[in-house]
Amino acid sequence: MLSIKNLGVYHGYVQAINNLSLEAKEGELLVILGANGAGKSTLLGTIAGLYRPSAGEIIFRNNSIAGQKPDQVVKQGISLVPEKREIFSSLSVLDNLMLGAFHRYRKDKSELMNDVKEIMELFPALKGRERDQAGSLSGGLQQMLAIGRGLMSRPTLLMLDEPSIGLAPLVVREIMSILVQLKKKGVTIILVEQNTKSALKVADSVLVMERGGITHSGSSSDVIADSLIQEAYLGKAHTN
Amino acid sequence: MHLKNHKGLILLLFLLVIPLKLDSNYLYSTLVIIAIYSIVVQGLGILMGYAGQVSFGHAAFFGLGGYTAAILTTRFHWPTLLALLAAAILPGIIAAIIGRQTLKLRELYLALATLGFGILVHIIFNEGGELTGGPSGMSGIPNLTIGTISFDNDQKFYLLVWFMLLIILVGIYNLVHSRTGRALCSIRESEYAAENAGVDCARLKLQAFIFSALLAGLAGGLYTFYVTFISPSPFSFHTSVQFVLMAVIGGLGTFWGPLLGAVVVVSLNELLREIVPLLIPGAGGEYQIIIYGIILVGLMIFQPKGLSSIGRYFRQPPKKELKPEG
Amino acid sequence: MGEQLLQLLLTGLTLGSIYSIIALTLVTTFNVTGILNLAQGEFVVIGALIAVSLQGTGMPMAAVFLVSVILVGILGGLLERLTINRARGASSLGMLIITIGLSISLRGLALLIWGTDTYSLPAFSQGGSIMIGGAALNPQSIWIFSLVAVTLAGLYGFFEHTFWGKAVKASVYNQTGARLQGINLNTISLLAFVSAGGLGAAAGVSIGPITMVTYDMGFMLGVKGFVAAAIGGLSNVGGAVIGGILLGILESFSSGLISSGLKDAISIIILLGVLLIRPEGIIGAIRERKI
Amino acid sequence: DVKSTTASANEPYKIGAVLDISGNSSSLGVPERDTLLMMVEKLNSEGGINGHPVDLTIMDNKSDETESVLAVKTLIEKGSLAILGASSSGTSMAMIKTVESEKVPMISLAAASSIVEPTSDRKWVFKTAQSDIVMISKIISYLKKNNLNKIAFLYMNNSYGDNGKKALTAAVKNSGISIVAEEKFDANDKDMTPQLSKVKASEAQVVIVWAIPPSASILTKNFKDVGLTIPLIHSHGVGNQKFIELAQGAADDTLLPIGKLSVAQQIPDNDPQKKVLESYIADYAKKYNSEPNSFGGYAWDAFNLLVSALEKAGPDREAIRGELEKTQGFVGISGVFNMSPEDHNGLKEDSAVLVKVDQGKWKLIE
Amino acid sequence: MLLELSGISKHFGGIMAVKDIGFGVKEGSILALIGPNGAGKTTLFNIITGTLLPETGSVTINGRELVGLKPYEIASAGITRTFQNLQLFGSMTVLENVMAGAYLRSKKGFLRSFFSFPGTCREEKRIREESLILLEEIGLAETAGLPATQLPFGKQRLLEIARALASKPALVLLDEPAAGLNPSETEALTDYLKKLKTKGTAMILIEHDMQTVMEAADRIVVLNFGQIIAEGTPAEIQAHPEVIKAYLGEDEKIA
Numbered sequence A: 001m002l003s004i005k006n007l008g009v010y011h012g013y014v015q016a017i018n019n020l021s022l023e024a025k026e027g028e029l030l031v032i033l034g035a036n037g038a039g040k041s042t043l044l045g046t047i048a049g050l051y052r053p054s055a056g057e058i059i060f061r062n063n064s065i066a067g068q069k070p071d072q073v074v075k076q077g078i079s080l081v082p083e084k085r086e087i088f089s090s091l092s093v094l095d096n097l098m099l100g101a102f103h104r105y106r107k108d109k110s111e112l113m114n115d116v117k118e119i120m121e122l123f124p125a126l127k128g129r130e131r132d133q134a135g136s137l138s139g140g141l142q143q144m145l146a147i148g149r150g151l152m153s154r155p156t157l158l159m160l161d162e163p164s165i166g167l168a169p170l171v172v173r174e175i176m177s178i179l180v181q182l183k184k185k186g187v188t189i190i191l192v193e194q195n196t197k198s199a200l201k202v203a204d205s206v207l208v209m210e211r212g213g214i215t216h217s218g219s220s221s222d223v224i225a226d227s228l229i230q231e232a233y234l235g236k237a238h239t240n
Numbered sequence B: 001m002h003l004k005n006h007k008g009l010i011l012l013l014f015l016l017v018i019p020l021k022l023d024s025n026y027l028y029s030t031l032v033i034i035a036i037y038s039i040v041v042q043g044l045g046i047l048m049g050y051a052g053q054v055s056f057g058h059a060a061f062f063g064l065g066g067y068t069a070a071i072l073t074t075r076f077h078w079p080t081l082l083a084l085l086a087a088a089i090l091p092g093i094i095a096a097i098i099g100r101q102t103l104k105l106r107e108l109y110l111a112l113a114t115l116g117f118g119i120l121v122h123i124i125f126n127e128g129g130e131l132t133g134g135p136s137g138m139s140g141i142p143n144l145t146i147g148t149i150s151f152d153n154d155q156k157f158y159l160l161v162w163f164m165l166l167i168i169l170v171g172i173y174n175l176v177h178s179r180t181g182r183a184l185c186s187i188r189e190s191e192y193a194a195e196n197a198g199v200d201c202a203r204l205k206l207q208a209f210i211f212s213a214l215l216a217g218l219a220g221g222l223y224t225f226y227v228t229f230i231s232p233s234p235f236s237f238h239t240s241v242q243f244v245l246m247a248v249i250g251g252l253g254t255f256w257g258p259l260l261g262a263v264v265v266v267s268l269n270e271l272l273r274e275i276v277p278l279l280i281p282g283a284g285g286e287y288q289i290i291i292y293g294i295i296l297v298g299l300m301i302f303q304p305k306g307l308s309s310i311g312r313y314f315r316q317p318p319k320k321e322l323k324p325e326g
Numbered sequence C: 001m002g003e004q005l006l007q008l009l010l011t012g013l014t015l016g017s018i019y020s021i022i023a024l025t026l027v028t029t030f031n032v033t034g035i036l037n038l039a040q041g042e043f044v045v046i047g048a049l050i051a052v053s054l055q056g057t058g059m060p061m062a063a064v065f066l067v068s069v070i071l072v073g074i075l076g077g078l079l080e081r082l083t084i085n086r087a088r089g090a091s092s093l094g095m096l097i098i099t100i101g102l103s104i105s106l107r108g109l110a111l112l113i114w115g116t117d118t119y120s121l122p123a124f125s126q127g128g129s130i131m132i133g134g135a136a137l138n139p140q141s142i143w144i145f146s147l148v149a150v151t152l153a154g155l156y157g158f159f160e161h162t163f164w165g166k167a168v169k170a171s172v173y174n175q176t177g178a179r180l181q182g183i184n185l186n187t188i189s190l191l192a193f194v195s196a197g198g199l200g201a202a203a204g205v206s207i208g209p210i211t212m213v214t215y216d217m218g219f220m221l222g223v224k225g226f227v228a229a230a231i232g233g234l235s236n237v238g239g240a241v242i243g244g245i246l247l248g249i250l251e252s253f254s255s256g257l258i259s260s261g262l263k264d265a266i267s268i269i270i271l272l273g274v275l276l277i278r279p280e281g282i283i284g285a286i287r288e289r290k291i
Numbered sequence D: 001d002v003k004s005t006t007a008s009a010n011e012p013y014k015i016g017a018v019l020d021i022s023g024n025s026s027s028l029g030v031p032e033r034d035t036l037l038m039m040v041e042k043l044n045s046e047g048g049i050n051g052h053p054v055d056l057t058i059m060d061n062k063s064d065e066t067e068s069v070l071a072v073k074t075l076i077e078k079g080s081l082a083i084l085g086a087s088s089s090g091t092s093m094a095m096i097k098t099v100e101s102e103k104v105p106m107i108s109l110a111a112a113s114s115i116v117e118p119t120s121d122r123k124w125v126f127k128t129a130q131s132d133i134v135m136i137s138k139i140i141s142y143l144k145k146n147n148l149n150k151i152a153f154l155y156m157n158n159s160y161g162d163n164g165k166k167a168l169t170a171a172v173k174n175s176g177i178s179i180v181a182e183e184k185f186d187a188n189d190k191d192m193t194p195q196l197s198k199v200k201a202s203e204a205q206v207v208i209v210w211a212i213p214p215s216a217s218i219l220t221k222n223f224k225d226v227g228l229t230i231p232l233i234h235s236h237g238v239g240n241q242k243f244i245e246l247a248q249g250a251a252d253d254t255l256l257p258i259g260k261l262s263v264a265q266q267i268p269d270n271d272p273q274k275k276v277l278e279s280y281i282a283d284y285a286k287k288y289n290s291e292p293n294s295f296g297g298y299a300w301d302a303f304n305l306l307v308s309a310l311e312k313a314g315p316d317r318e319a320i321r322g323e324l325e326k327t328q329g330f331v332g333i334s335g336v337f338n339m340s341p342e343d344h345n346g347l348k349e350d351s352a353v354l355v356k357v358d359q360g361k362w363k364l365i366e
Numbered sequence E: 001m002l003l004e005l006s007g008i009s010k011h012f013g014g015i016m017a018v019k020d021i022g023f024g025v026k027e028g029s030i031l032a033l034i035g036p037n038g039a040g041k042t043t044l045f046n047i048i049t050g051t052l053l054p055e056t057g058s059v060t061i062n063g064r065e066l067v068g069l070k071p072y073e074i075a076s077a078g079i080t081r082t083f084q085n086l087q088l089f090g091s092m093t094v095l096e097n098v099m100a101g102a103y104l105r106s107k108k109g110f111l112r113s114f115f116s117f118p119g120t121c122r123e124e125k126r127i128r129e130e131s132l133i134l135l136e137e138i139g140l141a142e143t144a145g146l147p148a149t150q151l152p153f154g155k156q157r158l159l160e161i162a163r164a165l166a167s168k169p170a171l172v173l174l175d176e177p178a179a180g181l182n183p184s185e186t187e188a189l190t191d192y193l194k195k196l197k198t199k200g201t202a203m204i205l206i207e208h209d210m211q212t213v214m215e216a217a218d219r220i221v222v223l224n225f226g227q228i229i230a231e232g233t234p235a236e237i238q239a240h241p242e243v244i245k246a247y248l249g250e251d252e253k254i255a
């Protein structure tokens, strides 16, 4: 469903993505690992249309979306939960969630309200805070809101950039199981995670990025078995 | 930034500019005006570019300096040098008084408060009756005299203001490359984090505000002694906007920005006055204004970080630049 | 005395209606793009001047109004495409400078086309001033108020009660976030400037009969509108109207009862007071938590 | 001067003008520029001054004092023999230091008497606009004749209004006339009802206003609106048709002192200025298809005063100054000029007349 | 005790963010502060550093009362912090960020800087060298000249830590320092923190990565809904039923 070929992206003079190619199948949960600065966020941002690639192709369901603007990309069913959350801190929690559904907004709000209710079930900590300013939430609650907002757009391709940041262990597990459920419903998911252990538990396949390119790829069991990767991305505690 | 070079550059500027021998009083006076404005913008550059506090009221400090010098010399017959000193100090004191409260405001609200202050001071100049000469202003201001030297012609005045400007440049160079300069920047970037590093933000912002008011006042005093006539009109909101313009056009938070901004804005005006009639015969001031506005807009579009960032192009390899989508 | 006070109140309302309509246009752009448009006063003036020229051709006033609104709306859009839209890299201060540059150029253009003459525009309705308890009210100010009311209702409805309005506000708070939800900032910014131009022209044509029109009056109008908007909180349409009326009444009473030379000083002092006590204006947004 | 005699006979005489063409005082500067352009074209087509064409450079100071200084310096540098301008008091005042120290004659087009006084410090500075006192004496004699001795004075809060106020205050001292209300307003003000309602509450018998349009016109409209019926006297600042137009009918019955330009047809044929005025009006109408105003008149006077000085003195700044100071009986638009070392304006009370607006037209009333 | 909190309460509208909190931190020790999202951990940091004023309670460092002091005064009393929502000096370089963090370690004021007495230069050089060493230790030395915004997210967090350490504080408050770091980077950070501790720097650590917490912390305080629900050694906390229920989850296996 998503296929990227020979992608190159610059930040100013820095080449953040270099000749990168990847494939994601329908209903797959793809985990991307990589050290700080490997270019993971840049990759997701480029797919979402935030950055314009200098080379290469991004094909989503037979459409070339490279260089399209975010609003066009979103309309095709791609949603990104960004690294820095980017919530609307002066708007209420509810408005934030509703805006997540901006591109599928209709006069009839009942369907959206239903979806909001579902999100509240997923994140009980947000319950009762619908009218609060999003900016007054704690860091973790904001992260939940950002994920919730991403889900509100009912994407067919959901990209999450380190969603576990700032979340309590219980909640991280909760999110991972949500992802598995979504995947079962046919949503394709690209998950960038540093919380490797949790991510690998749910991954179908794994990519490892280094310096803007992909150095390893395989199924999650392959990767867990690879001792080099283990050392680099799972830490010695895991090896022991 | 390659900081080491800058001191050398200032020295070079010093050697080049100070002994400049021109046989044109016009050029001298253009350079005098550039230096006077540049002194104001140096202070404003510290306040806006480093501490990140916008002021739309610096014409008021400029004017307060000007009027202090004018009133002290004509009404109270102070020696001119002393009056010039007072012209710097009084705006500083006023900045200290109003700054504490005002600087609590953020961004546009601060801009607005300083704008209000500027308008208020302008009204005071107009309503000052005998003391300020009201809207008609005051004439008969003596020439500046230091010791036995009277700065009574363009060339002498030019030497004086550029000498002062260069001293200020060296001082500002030191300032921005000290812990104080860094602390000012950190206030601009995040007050929470700056406080947490031990910076007393309120106090440092106030110091920067006072400093900029002192420089504006000094420049105002110099202006008065140069023109020897003063009226409220050069100290209106319009002038405050011009100062901000110079600071931004030159490049905020850069060392050469303020000087560059003053040079470009003043000489653009002068050049347009010369060139426009050549390009469009019989053209009046209208075309000058239109073109001036267009150039300003163009500069901000193509050089949003100010002119002094042009240097960047020479230091780094030109590669394809990534443009955020609009 | 009673009559004088009533007169001052009515005058204040007239002035207030003028300031309100300009404050409203400023707030609209600010709300939508986060840009403080210092060229707004020029839109007002050019709208009025176009109306002067059109009116000279014998066109009926309603058509004059409409055509100048459309023309200046187009001008606003055009300028947005040519400048604001191309300056995505500029800081908010840089944007401010761009609008300053625009206002300078537009003023020059107005000077070139219409010269330094002062023009007057006919009032929308015939007849002299309306006498209320011995005090006179300019009938044109009722028209201006109607315009303010309609605009206010429209904008308020839009910002507070439509989904698009929310989206537009969101885009000011967080551009990246808004773009990721599929909100097209490009279009929003264009629409903002088109409506700023159109509204500006509407304001110009309706205040013209009272204020007369000179090519260079936009600057002062802009500053007054800015002050009014700030009293109301800069991003709040209702606040802009309240701020405008307050400013008008303050000016009228302070020049009628205290000193006309000090009336600007008095309104500025009030503004500073409001700012220091309530930095977000009389009706302002709540501060967000940053850490 | 040796050099100038060896130079070719038709070498142009350079003259500079600094005018407030844009900015606050542009309504002054623009008609002045138009007049100067017209005059220089005419002069050169008629063969110039003793065979020398005039090379006039006009600079816009944008109504800004600092720019005025820079502009006058370039002009002097470029060899201007004399400077015309600036249009307003502030911009003129800012130029004085330069012309005094560079020893270049300057003829200002602004009214403030401080531009040419004290003459000990203004050796090189002249001006063509009547000083306010000339106009005010006209008004005072009218008040005395009609036994009006309680006046309300309203003025614009800028140097025009301020100078008017100073002159009036000085003139009414010991004259039995008292100012019972004094109010000012800003040039940008859109409504003067508050000030007028104060006047209404006072016991004033007449209102004197020192302002220019559009605020003067707005005030005149407001005057009717608040129901004031006492006489309204304006200053010469409203002396053009625009004022009447903008006041939309409210200007009728307003009185004002004014130069003779606006009532050129009505002044008696034996008035020495009559011919000059009519020819200026005709020339201006021919070139610009509109009526000239008194600001243009100041420029006309300044230009012709300079031309006649140049005719006698040749291209020598010192000599030009001397000739200007010796001007006697020069018939201009603003009046008949008689300069002296003590008087660098040279206009007396007879240069103004009192007029009344009558059905939208100026009417001479004496 | 180096730092002592007692009876701290603070509410926002209807939310009791922290309620009657009291605990102490010993010199040269690491105390971990954990708890579910919205439990009040960051609020507590804001209170200690003077960003927020508590409604009741006191905070003392070496017996000196801190409540009511300005944040910069608290910083000069020896407490610095990192921010959960990063507060870097974005357009300054990495090195300048750290040097700005060392503000308290130099003494020259506005005027002295302007006139640049020889002392200023020397001081400047010293700070620069110290900062470079710090960057080296935390692994950001190669990026010293880059503007902070250009760092990847994870490195920005490390930079915050370096900046907080630059003034050589007695106590550092770390708000989720390992967020955004991968396991091996987290381990390196944990080692570094432990090394710091042996050099005598005390720390309070908010962290959701249990491996780090259990390895680095000497004591753990657990918050839930603004109140302390447990306090003890890592081993004690791991076994604490209420903590497992509210925060860790039943099947979470820790190191």
Ligand SMILES: Nc1ncnc2c1ncn2[C@@H]1O[C@H](COP(=O)(O)OP(=O)(O)OP(=O)(O)O)[C@@H](O)[C@H]1O
Residues within 6 Å of the ligand: A011, A012, A014, A015, A016, A034, A035, A036, A037, A038, A039, A040, A041, A042, A043, A083, E149, E150, E151, E152, E153, E154, E155, E180
């Ligand atoms: N705005 C920017 N300007 C310049 N360079 C940038 C910018 N953003 C990222 N980079 C650079 O691009 C490269 C890739 O950064 P990116 O944020 O994609 O990494 P990442 O893999 O997401 O890292 P992390 O795990 O820390 O989030 C890095 O070298 C970084 O320094």
Ligand SMILES: Nc1ncnc2c1ncn2[C@@H]1O[C@H](COP(=O)(O)OP(=O)(O)OP(=O)(O)O)[C@@H](O)[C@H]1O
Residues within 6 Å of the ligand: A136, A137, A138, A139, A140, A141, A166, C289, E012, E015, E016, E017, E035, E036, E037, E038, E039, E040, E041, E042, E043, E044, E084
């Ligand atoms: N300025 C504020 N205004 C309103 N509510 C606030 C404010 N600051 C904090 N809160 C509320 O106080 C509670 C505690 O927030 P805090 O940030 O301390 O949580 P936390 O323990 O740090 O959570 P996390 O692990 O998610 O960062 C939250 O419910 C939060 O919404």
Ligand SMILES: [Mg+2]
Residues within 6 Å of the ligand: A040, A041, A042, A083, A161, E152, E153, E154
């Ligand atoms: Mg990343």
Ligand SMILES: [Mg+2]
Residues within 6 Å of the ligand: A138, A139, A140, E041, E042, E043, E084
């Ligand atoms: Mg927190």
